[in-house]
Amino acid sequence: MSRLIVSPGDVDFTSVGRRDYHVKFEHPTLWGHYLVPVTVVVGAAAEAGKGLVAIGSTHGNEYEGPVAIKHLLHDLDAHTVTGRLILIPVLNASAFAAGTRDTPDDGMNLNRAFPGDPAGSITRRFAAFINDQVFPHVHVVIDLHAGGRVARFPMVSSFHHVADPEQRRGMEACARGFGVPFVMIYQDQTPGLLTSTAERLGKITIGSEFGWGMAVNATGVSMSIQGILTAAAVHGIIAGDPPTNAHCPAAEQKMIDSSNPACSMLAPFAGHFEPIVALGAHVVAGQRLGWLHDFNHIDAPPHSLDAPHDGYIVCQAWHAEVIKGQVITQVAIETAWS
Numbered sequence: 001m002s003r004l005i006v007s008p009g010d011v012d013f014t015s016v017g018r019r020d021y022h023v024k025f026e027h028p029t030l031w032g033h034y035l036v037p038v039t040v041v042v043g044a045a046a047e048a049g050k051g052l053v054a055i056g057s058t059h060g061n062e063y064e065g066p067v068a069i070k071h072l073l074h075d076l077d078a079h080t081v082t083g084r085l086i087l088i089p090v091l092n093a094s095a096f097a098a099g100t101r102d103t104p105d106d107g108m109n110l111n112r113a114f115p116g117d118p119a120g121s122i123t124r125r126f127a128a129f130i131n132d133q134v135f136p137h138v139h140v141v142i143d144l145h146a147g148g149r150v151a152r153f154p155m156v157s158s159f160h161h162v163a164d165p166e167q168r169r170g171m172e173a174c175a176r177g178f179g180v181p182f183v184m185i186y187q188d189q190t191p192g193l194l195t196s197t198a199e200r201l202g203k204i205t206i207g208s209e210f211g212w213g214m215a216v217n218a219t220g221v222s223m224s225i226q227g228i229l230t231a232a233a234v235h236g237i238i239a240g241d242p243p244t245n246a247h248c249p250a251a252e253q254k255m256i257d258s259s260n261p262a263c264s265m266l267a268p269f270a271g272h273f274e275p276i277v278a279l280g281a282h283v284v285a286g287q288r289l290g291w292l293h294d295f296n297h298i299d300a301p302p303h304s305l306d307a308p309h310d311g312y313i314v315c316q317a318w319h320a321e322v323i324k325g326q327v328i329t330q331v332a333i334e335t336a337w338s
Contacts, residue, residue, distance in 0.1 A: 060095025
């Protein structure tokens with residue numbers, strides 16, 4: 001597949017047809033560029049400001065998104081695209097090449113760098129491209145994540161609390177299209193998130209966690225593809241009906257909320273985490289979820305981690321070794337669909 005190398009401001013998001021680009025971002029030190037793959041497909045019925053973007057590898061060591069979008073690049077029939085579809089399998093090209101969560105060039109987390117700065121460090125320039133060049137042409141934003149080396153999650157799609165009830169209903173419907181067992185509302189206090197930035201612009205915005213451990217989870221890839229195609233069909237981006245749900249039936253999906261700080265259990269000291277409850281399990285207040293061991297005090301009993309309330313286990317630290325203050329597990333509270 002031949003790709004045209006262009007600057008961030010030279011991507012054509014409006015002309016009818018398919019265009020495959022490498023968008024170039026000057027390397028911070030070398031005489032050369034990082035090349036970010038961007039595919040734009042515009043159908044004859046595309047409207048200004050309307051479209052869908054699917055983004056992989058905001059973090060460089062999370063692979064279900066890149067794999068899913070790469071499949072779509074080859075399997076999608078461009079003639080079925082009636083609106084505007086933008087596919088970005090690898091956004092943080094620097095971190096992806098290094099196999100790291102953060103950008104090695106400037107040490108920044110791309111998912112803390114929005115809305116970005118076109119004259120800033122490389123991470124801020126990646127963010128500015130999405131914010132300044134991509135967001136004006138879409139109304140649906142899908143950001144595909146996995147736990148990397150940080151944490152394990154059950155398969156979840158996610159968003160934040162928003163004030164607009166129509167936007168909320170649209171995000172719920174889009175989030176359910178992935179066929180996940182859990183749709184999660186999560187905290188919105190972290191500055192610089194891609195999804196928060198898009199939500200504040202009024203866009204139907206979905207985050208997600210589709211794997212962990214720097215591996216490729218086949219179910220996460222399948223759910224990612226299903227979710228993108230379902231959203232594209234529902235919003236008139238591609239012709240035809242949404243794909244059949246191959247995963248969790250709608251009647252079994254649960255809406256959960258982990259946005260309350262009480263849902264996140266922090267390590268009171270550096271130690272080794274021993275989970276004793278399965279990921280995704282329902283627990284009750286006071287139930288023991290695991291132990292935290294301090295091997296600097298080998299004769300001390302392990303610290304018991306007890307559920308603060310009834311809910312579902314939606315996060316567990318991936319590594320046994322955890323630092324003081326780290327989120328080692330989360331108990332999300334079931335809530336009602338809007």
